[in-house]
Amino acid sequence: MATNPGSDVTLANQKSVPSENLRTKKLPLSEEEVFYMNCRAAYLTVFKSSLENIISKDQLCLALQHAGRSPSQKTVNKYWTPQTAKLNFDDFCVILRKEKPTSKAELLKSFKQLDVNDDGCILHTDLYRFLTKRGEKMTPEEASTIINLPDVNADGKFDYIKFCKLYMTTSGQCLKTALEKLQVDSKLRRQQFGSHMEGFSERGPSPIPKPPPRIIRNSDQEAFSNKGDTRASLLSTARKFKASVSCTISMAANSNRNSTLIEPNLKDWPCVRARGCFFLEDDGDTVSHQYRMHISQRSLAHLTIKPLNLTQVEGKVSPWLSVDTALYILKENENQADFQLICLTELQNREVFGWTGELGPGVYWLIPSTTGCRLKKERKPVTEEAQLVCRDQSGELFLTQAFRAALSDVFDMTDLDGNSLLSLEEYNFFELRTSGEKCDEEAWLLCRENFEMKENELTRQGFMDLHLMEANDREGDPRDLWVTLCSLGYNRALELTEACPFVIDLHTERCKPRVKAVRMEASRGQLEKATCQSVLLKGEARAMDDDEKILVYTRSWDFRITSVIENKSDSEVIIHVNNELSKNCVNNRGLPVFAVEVAPQSTMVCQHVMPVDRRQEWAHHCVYSLV
Template sequence: MSYLDSSEVADEEETFYMQCRAAFLSVFRSSLTNISSKKELCRVLQLAGRNPSQATLDKYWNPGTTHMNFDDFCEILKREWKTENDLMGIFKKLDANGDGYITQSQVEKLLTTGGDKMTPEEVKAIFSLSDINRDDRFNYAEFCRQLVSTAEKCQMASLEKLQSDAKLKRQNFGSHPDSPPKASVTSGSSPPQPPETTWSDPEITLRKGNSRPLSRPSSARSRRSSLSHSVTATSSVSKQWYRSCVRGSFFLEEDGAISSLQYQLHLPQTSNVSLSFVTHLNFDKCKPLFSGDTEEDSTLLCFTSTKDKEKYIWRGQLKAGMYYLLPFSSGCRLKKRSRKNVSNRSVELVYKTDTGRLDLTRDFREALSEIFYMIDLDGNGLLSLEEYNFLELMISGEECKMGTWAICKDNFDMRENQLTKQGFMELTLMEATDGDTDDLWTLVETMGYNRMLELVEACPFQIDILCESTQPSVQPLRLDSGSKILNQALQKSITLEGAVKQLKGQDNVLIYTYRGEHRVSSLIVNKSNQKVTVRINNKHNSNCCSSRGLNVFAIEVPARTKMVCQHVLPINEKQDWTYSCVETLLSSK
């Protein structure tokens, strides 16, 4: 395939997903919301320019279906295309003389007896269109054209709404359904492909060393937290691929720092592995850093370096053992808003019904559905005590005890000792005692929402792991231990991958600079016995933004320590960008 051909395919895919998002967000507040009924499925398909029959709806929404997500919707759109040619073929079979017309009685019999039967009223409405029904002669070509034209108008209306509504643009949460990568590893033979491989080649860097392994913190939950199932690849040699996935979110703290859960991956045996990381907002280059912790290889460090839309990929062979999965965001684009730019407006969270009881508003219910998605780490549609405690620790710093959880079981909707989404709604409503919503606003703002219930200080993500012939398991680490592990791994990755130079005037101070395709990261290593202050000047950079948010700033580095200096991203990825930072010594004491 030529470069031009591949570019055209990429453009077509981008257009397709834009149409998917436009249709979905015309019906739902965000693409984290699930389709909960066949009627909703029909509506979003119509807004995507399709005209689904009852048989089509029944095919995808069977009696056992309870919900569909945005990815499911995209997959349906890939399979169901516009039906003008199919309809024309049916009508032509009835057109004996081939003049483009059939009788009204033929049409009425066709529409009321075969396939998705219409009511007499619906048939009458079709016949009322004078330009397709004249003198008992039905112009079926014109009817098909109008049918497709109406579908296209629905699609165009949803696209125009998406493009004109900045708020909907920001709420681009849904992950695009893609398949595992199809690339060779930089060293060794190429491992077999996961099922339905379609990704481009990843640039993988594996580095090994003899440093002391990182300590293993206690886990916040059991390994059952990962959602797992197997996939059988259809090839000349049948291979069994096993999948686990885990969710999380980046959160912007009060001091501007970014926090998230970190994870530990366990592989029972050596396996070919495909890992992907999807963010649900486009504000930053968010990718996971993988750190090995096996007896033979305790310092395997690598970033996911291949990007396919908003999915970051790593692929290769890993030995049996434990590995840290460390979601990382540069922090260049997710920043605290200044007080003067924060609106004083706020929406209502609860209201009184006609009977005088309190209930959650529609907007708040939708926001709570998104919050439920973020803390449902294993994606099973239920909140375990461990998952719920993740929320409690963020809000109050305290965990919910087993006794309190047992009380919840007696009062709120639960299944298998886990809280359902409805139970989560009921529990949240209980917090609004006598209409006091202070606790509710604490929940909302802790999870990254503003007073208009817009998600502005958090970014949900999902990590998927595919392993060949062995079942992987993933478990979150405690909040208080994960950040330390991430910082250690990040420092190590910069020293392994980056170029090094001595700071002018101080031989014991080293500057490591990692230069990637989409990111630059620098690290200051102070080997001296004195604290040093280093001045950082980014004024010579072009088309760059820094995680520090400043062109010129100073960093104090204590004696015999390492400190990440900054991360830098291009402001506009489609334009050239130049990193020419100048570091100078201000003082040492």
């Protein structure tokens, strides 16, 4: 918020600057510390606390899988005998020291024993006989699941080389997912795990726990030293994927078969325009403005959303103009907590997405959305930092031309109603994004006394002068100015790369709608629910093989594909997602292969997929496997 230039407390003081402590680099972790971190991550994926004990074979098996292992029943039985009542975290660490992750070479060696033709494949008849008749036997249903896995079976043969690659990717992803879950929760990182605490301020060797007597038994000594036969290794590999389902969708170049946006005759229709912006968070999530709309009577309506074309440098294309946009329209019910999905802008005309239909009287929520396929965290390093302020010959500070151009664009992004003035409410969206605080009425009055305003709204020139005052308060130090710019999506070259301004146009035939931006919210929450609902209503559902409680819904438009996973079971599941056979595709996850965790009795958006180049054909081929 703005204050008197003579005051010691200024707007600039509200900007947050990372502390030196946060910049302090940690020493690299030792091998021992990495081991215990992996143990902790896996254990806390299954249990709420390290003080909880493993009380069943299933819990032990699940914890080992999250640690990147693939234990056979024979392996589990080594550590869970009829006399075992429970195992603690220290016991778990001892087991992980003994049970090393299976290497790709070991897996290939196990399968190669059945490869009579030495061509990387095993006949289904030979594989079925091996899995159901020898060693640790599978049931016929389990064996059929392996033989029916997509992408690794064709023409009566099992491609074990592809399967080993799939297995290794999934094992690594299980451990990676567990580590990411640990890293985002500071409380979990500070927990005490058995006799081990993650405290690296005074770096020393981590203590190695003594194996409890009840873990290492005389009868187990031979089992510890023996990695087991190849049948057990093959069986554990095959059981890694309990069920799977595949999806294949092919699209023609520049396909607009059913999604062309046709604009009705809008002459004499009342119109309201609203602006907003998508901002990328540090974790890759997206935040955007959301709006309430009031319609007084039933009317035909036409709604569109598109990227906002701001002031352009001649010959330079702004990256956000290619970002995909969408708008969900929800009806607010009487309790104001339950929203009904009305529609989604799924018709397209170039960069414009729209919807035309009838809306009854009432209050609606307009929730903008972007898939994240095109709006991503910037990876290209900036070689030269732009200059924000300079001094003239008399020593007076002034804003550089490049910085003034960027501030002018920021002003347009903040001007949500497009009237070339900033109201207090609009300015507070800017303040909340850049400083996390609001400007109150008293501070706004000080702004009015010191900066140009019209009808109690800040002008573009006043906005410029406010930032010049901030630069003067810091004696030309641009660090706080950069905090502001970076939070708005600018890089150090003054390019808007991690934000996408957009504009919404609303035309109604019989009455003028009232629209107001009311909050900024992440893509989770109500938007996640609306996306899931739209896909479940019109998407194609596929159940996992032999597991009707895990469903994959896929909905395709000419310009994108969205998949949602529904978990009807009473336990959390991990789904391995493989897009490696897709062509000319990009997804919002940024990886061709990844895994997602789906909570019990819930739905979640798994991925959005779009073409890299719409001028070429694109094909989405995905295999979803239950781990």
